[in-house]
Amino acid sequence: MLPWGLLMFAPQRRFAFVNQTEGPADQPAPYRLGWADFMASVLLCGLIALMGFAGKAAALAKPAVEHDVAVPPISLGVLFASILVSQGMPVAIAWAWFSLRQTSLVSVFGLRKYSLLASLGKAALMIVPAGITAMLGLVVGSMILQHLGWPMQEQDAVAMLKSQQSFLVSALLVLGACVGAPVMEEILFRGFLYGSLRNLTNKWFAAVVSGVIFGVIHLHLGSLAGLCLLGFFFAVAYEVTGSLLVCIFMHALFNSVQTVMAYTLKG
Numbered sequence: 001m002l003p004w005g006l007l008m009f010a011p012q013r014r015f016a017f018v019n020q021t022e023g024p025a026d027q028p029a030p031y032r033l034g035w036a037d038f039m040a041s042v043l044l045c046g047l048i049a050l051m052g053f054a055g056k057a058a059a060l061a062k063p064a065v066e067h068d069v070a071v072p073p074i075s076l077g078v079l080f081a082s083i084l085v086s087q088g089m090p091v092a093i094a095w096a097w098f099s100l101r102q103t104s105l106v107s108v109f110g111l112r113k114y115s116l117l118a119s120l121g122k123a124a125l126m127i128v129p130a131g132i133t134a135m136l137g138l139v140v141g142s143m144i145l146q147h148l149g150w151p152m153q154e155q156d157a158v159a160m161l162k163s164q165q166s167f168l169v170s171a172l173l174v175l176g177a178c179v180g181a182p183v184m185e186e187i188l189f190r191g192f193l194y195g196s197l198r199n200l201t202n203k204w205f206a207a208v209v210s211g212v213i214f215g216v217i218h219l220h221l222g223s224l225a226g227l228c229l230l231g232f233f234f235a236v237a238y239e240v241t242g243s244l245l246v247c248i249f250m251h252a253l254f255n256s257v258q259t260v261m262a263y264t265l266k267g
Contacts, residue, residue: 031103033196040097041192044090045213048188051086052219055156074160076168083172087180094187109191109244122241123249130233131254138226145222155220158262177259182251186234189214190247194235207235230254 098104106112114122146152154162161173189210198206214231215224234247241247 031098031101031108033108033192033199035196035200037097037192038196038200041188041196044093044188044192045217048086048090049217049219052217055082056219073163073166074169076166076172079169079172079176083176083180087176087184090184090188094192105187105191109187109195110242111245113241113243114245116245119243119245120249122243122246123237123253126233126237126240126246127250127253130230130237130250131257133233134226134230134254136226137229138223141225142222150221152222153220155218155223158258161259161262174259178252178256182248182255185214186244186247186251189231190234190238191244194238198239203235203239207232207239210235 095105098108142152153159157173157177161170161177193213194206194210197209211228211231211234214234215226215228218224218227220227234250237250238244238247
């Protein structure tokens, strides 16, 4: 079911996260992610976690108000600012980081290794077994939590999408979930974190650790098992293809399916 995943057993190869592109002999050596990049990824993960905790704390601090919907409406401006900070700022920091190191996100992460169509085709094939495994993990994890009597709650983004928001707010939520989040999270977790950790340790350890951090940082216990598995498979896909664009498309396809399911079950 996972023939492409078996390529993880192949000998170590220099993929995009160590800048695979080979140039003339007089060209500078390819950029290789190292300790500095790993520390940068840790700081960015901490920033994302801090913003997530701050958002939850702010929501809990609000006085209880009765609404006709489960989630209070949010203004378009507030939502846009939130997405800009939580998704746009990490990408801008990553872009600036590599620019200051005289390289680029595009070359380091192999974003042009394949065409858009080829990347999408690879992503469509790889997301099927990865998505099925992640969904099984989510179901099993939810069943265990229910057995333990843990209160089950939806992720904030899903709850917001299913609530009675305006069309523009719903459209922005979908855009953030299906475009912004995949770009930002793949650059951070697979590009920065997995890429640097792989070079400092090995591909298996890096895939597991980056997958676990990816799951934990979403701050939703019910989705933890599924997200950890999904993060692991995204790392495998990056290792196999050497292109972060494939992972971005995989992530976008998975989130799109989840969004359609959430919108279908709306109300």
